[in-house]
Amino acid sequence: MTANPRSDTIAVFGAGVMGCGITALALGRGVDVVLVDVSDEVLRAAEAEIAQQLRHGRFMGAFPGSRATGTLTTTLSGxxxxxxxxxxxxITEDSSLKARMLAEVSGVVAPGTTLITNTSGIPIDELAKSVRRPAELAGVHFMNPAYLIEMVEVIRGPRTAEDTVAAVFSLLGRLGKKAVVVHDAPGFVTSRLLHPMINEAARIVAEGTASVESVDRLMQGCLGHPTGPLRTADLIGLDNLADALRLLAERTGNPAFAPCDLLREKVRHGDLGRKTGRGFYDYEGVLS
Structure with a gap:
């Protein structure tokens, strides 16, 4: 497989939470980005969010000070x-939507173009069935916020080619990321461990054993969790977390992974975490 020589631009499909974070990461590292979504309104909001993340990333020292920011192009056209x-x-963590999007993209790009799905747990080989060249597809699980968290999980599907993995590592190197390769499985490693832990933390709160704050403080102080599982859940997005847990339960056959009642209730009420101003914590007046 040879790299496409026509451009040094990456295309990001989906201008939601993860799409914005990945775009900010690339721009801050001097990489040009074409950001694609289906809504002008979403793209306008994404431009403002990406600008804010770039400012925050510079303040946190996440981007090389000597490197010019990449150019952002937004478009509705794949x-x-x-x-x-x-x-x-x-895009959103929905296997059918991701499969449809990847099928469309693989019909647009030239052979040799690296295809990456950012998924927290959908098996790569399941998605590879939809693309024209399955060997060119790999998974990368970026953590949120993508421009601050240094490590990523790279998932090699059964049909992912060695040169695709090499191309992914080359791109991640340009983005300043460290990576660990894992084999394909539902939830991979990080989601298989983190999401059930968050689910159990929510159950503990629902049962009245401890408050949200107490659970997070104990996990931080006793077990070294950087933010606590429930504050992490708010950052992930409770809707995204519930979807990922449902998929994990379905694909492993383990009903214990299904989202707990408290998590489902918060999603029903629209309390999805930081992005809506309220989740396990209240962010009203805190978010800019």
Whole structure:
């Protein structure tokens, strides 16, 4: 497989939480990005969010001070990805939607273009069935916020080619990331461990054993968790977390992974975490 020589731009599909974070990461590292979504309104909001993340990333020292910021192009047309050297799909964690998007993208880009799905737990080989060249597809599980968390999980599907993995590592190196390769499985490693822990933390709160704050303080102080599982859940997005847990329960056959009642209740009420101003914690007046 040879790299596409026509461009040094990556295309990101999906201007939601993860799409914005990945775009900010790339721009801050001097990489040009074409950001694709289906809504002008979403893209306008994404531009403001990405600008804020770039400011925050610079303040936190996440981006090289000597490197010029990459150029951002937003568009409603997937055809704009045709000349990209790599494509990162970052739409919602829905296997059918991801499969449909990847099928469309693989029909647009040239052979040799690295295809990356940003998924927290959907098996890569399941998605590879939809693309024209399965050997060119790999998974990368970026953590939120993508521009601050240094480590990523790279998932190699059964049909992922060695040169695709090499291309992914080359791109991640440009983005300043460290990576660990894992084999394909539902939930991979990080989600298989983290999401059930968050689910159990929510059950503990629902049962009245401890408050949200107490659970997080204990996990931070006793077990070294950087933020606590429930504050982490708010950052992930409780809707995203509930979807990922449902998928994990379905694909492993383990009903214990299904989202607990408290988590489902918060999603029903629209309390999805930081992005809506309220989740396990209240962020009203805190978010800019």
């Amino acid at each position: 055809e704009a990805a045709a000349d990209a050297t790599a494509v990162i799909e970052a």
